[in-house]
Amino acid sequence: MTDYFEFIGSLMKGKGRGEALKGLKVVEITHFIFGPNIGRVLAQFGAEVVKIETPGEGDRYRAAAIFGRFYNRANLLYAILNANKYVVAMDARNEKARRIIFELLKQADVFVENLSAGLVEAMGIGYDRIVKVNPRIVYVSCSGYGQYGPLSRMPSFDVAAQGVSSVAMKTGWEDVDEFYKLPDYFGDYLPSMIAIFAVLSALYHREKTGKGQYIDISQCESLMRFMYDFTFYSVTGDEIGKTGNLDPASSPSGIFRTKDGKFVAISILTNSQFNALRSLIPELEDGNRLRKEKIKELNAKVAKWVEQKTKDEILEIAKKLGIPVQPVLDDKEVIEDPWRWERGSLLKFRDRLLGEIPITGAIVEMSETPGKIKWLGRPVGYHNRLVLKKWLKMNDEEIKKLEEEGVIGYWDEMPGIAPPLIWSAERDEVFKGEKDEEG
Amino acid sequence: MKRDEILMKLFSEDSKPLALEDVFVVEIAEENFAAAITGSLFAEMGAKVLRVEFSDEAKKISPFGVKIGEVGIPYFVESRNKEIVKFSDEIKEKIFSADVIIDGTLPGYLDSIGIGYRQISERNPKAIYVAISPFGHFTSKAKEFKNVPDSDLTAQAYNGYPMLIGNPYLSGEHSYPLRAGLWAAWAMAGVNAAVGAMIALLERLRSGRGQFVDVATNDALAVVTTFPAVMGFLFEKPRGRFGTIDYLMYPFGYHKVKDGYIALATPTDADFRALLKILNRWDLEPDWKFTLDRISDDLERIRVLDEELNKTLRNFTIRGLLKKSAKMRKSRLPFFGKFLGRPVIVKINTLKEVLQDEHWKIRRSFLKVKLNGKEVLIPNSPIKASETPPRIKKLLGKEVSD
Numbered sequence: 001m002t003d004y005f006e007f008i009g010s011l012m013k014g015k016g017r018g019e020a021l022k023g024l025k026v027v028e029i030t031h032f033i034f035g036p037n038i039g040r041v042l043a044q045f046g047a048e049v050v051k052i053e054t055p056g057e058g059d060r061y062r063a064a065a066i067f068g069r070f071y072n073r074a075n076l077l078y079a080i081l082n083a084n085k086y087v088v089a090m091d092a093r094n095e096k097a098r099r100i101i102f103e104l105l106k107q108a109d110v111f112v113e114n115l116s117a118g119l120v121e122a123m124g125i126g127y128d129r130i131v132k133v134n135p136r137i138v139y140v141s142c143s144g145y146g147q148y149g150p151l152s153r154m155p156s157f158d159v160a161a162q163g164v165s166s167v168a169m170k171t172g173w174e175d176v177d178e179f180y181k182l183p184d185y186f187g188d189y190l191p192s193m194i195a196i197f198a199v200l201s202a203l204y205h206r207e208k209t210g211k212g213q214y215i216d217i218s219q220c221e222s223l224m225r226f227m228y229d230f231t232f233y234s235v236t237g238d239e240i241g242k243t244g245n246l247d248p249a250s251s252p253s254g255i256f257r258t259k260d261g262k263f264v265a266i267s268i269l270t271n272s273q274f275n276a277l278r279s280l281i282p283e284l285e286d287g288n289r290l291r292k293e294k295i296k297e298l299n300a301k302v303a304k305w306v307e308q309k310t311k312d313e314i315l316e317i318a319k320k321l322g323i324p325v326q327p328v329l330d331d332k333e334v335i336e337d338p339w340r341w342e343r344g345s346l347l348k349f350r351d352r353l354l355g356e357i358p359i360t361g362a363i364v365e366m367s368e369t370p371g372k373i374k375w376l377g378r379p380v381g382y383h384n385r386l387v388l389k390k391w392l393k394m395n396d397e398e399i400k401k402l403e404e405e406g407v408i409g410y411w412d413e414m415p416g417i418a419p420p421l422i423w424s425a426e427r428d429e430v431f432k433g434e435k436d437e438e439g
Numbered sequence: 440m441k442r443d444e445i446l447m448k449l450f451s452e453d454s455k456p457l458a459l460e461d462v463f464v465v466e467i468a469e470e471n472f473a474a475a476i477t478g479s480l481f482a483e484m485g486a487k488v489l490r491v492e493f494s495d496e497a498k499k500i501s502p503f504g505v506k507i508g509e510v511g512i513p514y515f516v517e518s519r520n521k522e523i524v525k526f527s528d529e530i531k532e533k534i535f536s537a538d539v540i541i542d543g544t545l546p547g548y549l550d551s552i553g554i555g556y557r558q559i560s561e562r563n564p565k566a567i568y569v570a571i572s573p574f575g576h577f578t579s580k581a582k583e584f585k586n587v588p589d590s591d592l593t594a595q596a597y598n599g600y601p602m603l604i605g606n607p608y609l610s611g612e613h614s615y616p617l618r619a620g621l622w623a624a625w626a627m628a629g630v631n632a633a634v635g636a637m638i639a640l641l642e643r644l645r646s647g648r649g650q651f652v653d654v655a656t657n658d659a660l661a662v663v664t665t666f667p668a669v670m671g672f673l674f675e676k677p678r679g680r681f682g683t684i685d686y687l688m689y690p691f692g693y694h695k696v697k698d699g700y701i702a703l704a705t706p707t708d709a710d711f712r713a714l715l716k717i718l719n720r721w722d723l724e725p726d727w728k729f730t731l732d733r734i735s736d737d738l739e740r741i742r743v744l745d746e747e748l749n750k751t752l753r754n755f756t757i758r759g760l761l762k763k764s765a766k767m768r769k770s771r772l773p774f775f776g777k778f779l780g781r782p783v784i785v786k787i788n789t790l791k792e793v794l795q796d797e798h799w800k801i802r803r804s805f806l807k808v809k810l811n812g813k814e815v816l817i818p819n820s821p822i823k824a825s826e827t828p829p830r831i832k833k834l835l836g837k838e839v840s841d
Contacts, residue, residue, distance in 0.1 A: 163702030170620025290504030335671025364635035
């Protein structure tokens with residue numbers, strides 16, 4: 001019989017059946033991360049996603065480049081988050097623009113928005129209005145605290161949601177009066193992945209019944225869903241609080257420094273794993289090992305053992321004995337990791353406008369309908385002409401009139417918003433709406 | 440009728456169908472809670488989820504060993520709506536008829552006992568097989584590390600997460616990379632896997648065929664957030680631990696005030712100016728006017744502003760800041776946001792404060808289970824859906840109520 005890993009590897013290299021979500025039409029009015037990540041994933045798997053922005057500055061995440069560093073005038077974080085999307089820019093203060101947005105929503109299978117709660121209603125595109133003209137739509141509103149309830153109008157960002165939901169109280173050292181946020185906008189990304197699951201479930205239901213629906217996702221509730229602390233509190237009356245590097249459900253557990261100055265994480269979950277580790281460190285005694293003081297005592301012994309071994313020695317032992325151990329990587333080590341390149345979660349991508357850039361691949365690997373990156377996020381209003389022609393069958397004259405009236409617009413000459421300096425409008429058939437991105 | 444009342448009625452659960460009630464899922468997760476979370480998401484949406492167990496190890500895993508009856512807290516919470524059985528020959532047959540199989544065991548283990556994807560897909564080509572493991576079920580590294588079990592902490596580590604958390608100015612162990620205080624990698628991996636399975640299910644409606652879906656917990660955070668890839672391309676050095684400072688905007692973190700802690704964010708320059716007005720620190724404006732002035736990989740430079748703000752913030756109460764902030768004019772339309780700002784300021788809550796908040800009660804964010812006369816709280820599904828609201832009816836045979 002073929003080796004298992006080779007067998008699965010061959011499945012992953014197969015030709016497949018094309019794009020899973022081909023034909024799905026998505027419209028989004030989103031900014032920053034929570035909303036845009038929903039369209040990003042749907043677009044990775046073949047959905048046609050139109051992102052509506054404001055002329056001029058567009059989605060404000062465009063300006064939020066990591067340490068202020070842009071590449072070819074693009075914010076790569078925005079470019080990856082908004083890959084495969086058609087970006088249009090309309091001035092929602094204008095009645096005509098609102099009518100165009102309404103027409104796009106009449107055709108959409110999915111609509112995603114993450115504006116302040118209630119703003120879409122003020123724009124005349126609330127669920128109650130759209131469902132009357134498009135009862136099949138799956139309409140998703142994303143916000144910090146949900147669409148109803150006393151907090152619903154409060155402003156939110158990742159860091160605020162982590163604070164309000166009490167997640168903020170979880171990360172840090174027990175004896176240091178500081179809290180640290182979960183990095184890389186966990187309070188945006190996790191809720192957005194939950195929203196995608198909700199959208200896909202609603203689409204599944206629609207396939208069976210023909211009915212669309214309204215979905216309300218809050219950042220706080222999405223975070224609280226994974227805090228076992230609430231249940232712990234209801235049972236014991238105590239808060240788990242900050243526990244440093246110790247996972248209170250795993251003993252011993254922590255991040256330890258090796259002989260060669262590296263860090264490894266060790267997290268023992270089962271008795272067999274504990275016994276395997278004890279075979280190396282005989283001083284480890286079980287005796288109700290999940291008690292807080294006991295975890296600390298065991299960790300101290302593990303720390304001593306780890307500091308006598310190099311990282312590679314420890315990983316070799318982990319492989320032999322089946323102990324949950326991994327190195328603690330930094331950004332550079334992540335991007336230089338050959339495994340990620342072999343797996344396809346990192347890949348070199350040549351974008352027509354931005355050039356060759358390493359990017360992350362699809363969020364999951366699928367044997368028959370793999371996700372794909374086709375183009376990266378475009379300048380503000382870049383696909384105006386293409387989308388108006390393709391979706392609303394407008395001609396060049398009608399589009400020109402909308403441009404002159406300021407109904408639709410393009411980019412300001414600012415990093416993150418505008419095309420690369422060498423870009424030429426005249427030579428770009430996609431920009432002119434004469435050709436689609438994929439030819 | 441007010442907006443809130445209309446929405447509450449729209450999202451009510453009364454006599455509504457469940458989205459996935461014709462889907463049969465088999466969850467073989469053992470102590471891999473990422474896989475259990477995937478099963479839970481399906482179970483909340485009405486899928487029939489059969490959790491098949493080889494051992495009792497998962498039941499023992501719990502914060503500080505606290506048990507609810509005979510099981511640990513994560514096991515209890517993730518048992519929602521599931522039927523739990525021990526593996527047997529009879530059960531083995533059932534596995535072959537599943538729409539979705541969730542495999543959280545070591546890669547290749549189920550294959551070795553005749554219930555891996557190659558055996559299942561032969562008898563049931565419509566099966567969708569979702570594998571969740573540290574390095575996935577293919578690649579040379581996956582094979583090399585096939586015997587290394589999964590855990591949230593080790594997955595966080597390999598995703599590069601702890602390297603970003605903590606305060607580099609502390610000494611000793613406190614300067615180490617720091618763990619995220621909840622199961623961040625497992626939660627993300629579990630949800631990613633559920634998304635992959637749903638994409639496959641939708642596609643199956645068209646093609647009639649199943650497929651293999653692979654999730655690596657060691658990559659689940661990095662592949663979603665994309666930050667390490669961008670960082671590695673643009674910079675020579677990796678990001679370090681930045682304490683409460685952020686790398687996209689400043690302020691965007693937690694700060695100590697007179698009577699507690701706040702989360703503070705100023706996403707635009709207008710918001711930052713508004714903050715300076717609230718704090719009466721207009722003197723800081725000339726040097727720190729623009730977003731690009733306030734972010735840098737030179738931590739020492741940003742610390743100057745951070746220390747100034749922290750010093751000032753300690754003179755204010757949470758209530759005082761919220762009151763002043765509420766008076767600032769904020770545009771709801773992005774265009775005017777350039778000119779009218781208001782910082783986002785919220786109080787950092789304790790668990791008790793969250794549970795006492797009327798907002799989460801109205802939204803039914805937590806549910807109760809009665810056990811031996813005592814009420815145990817569990818988080819509800821975070822999804823509100825008007826036609827097919829997810830529901831949690833039972834946990835280990837116990838009824839669930841509001």
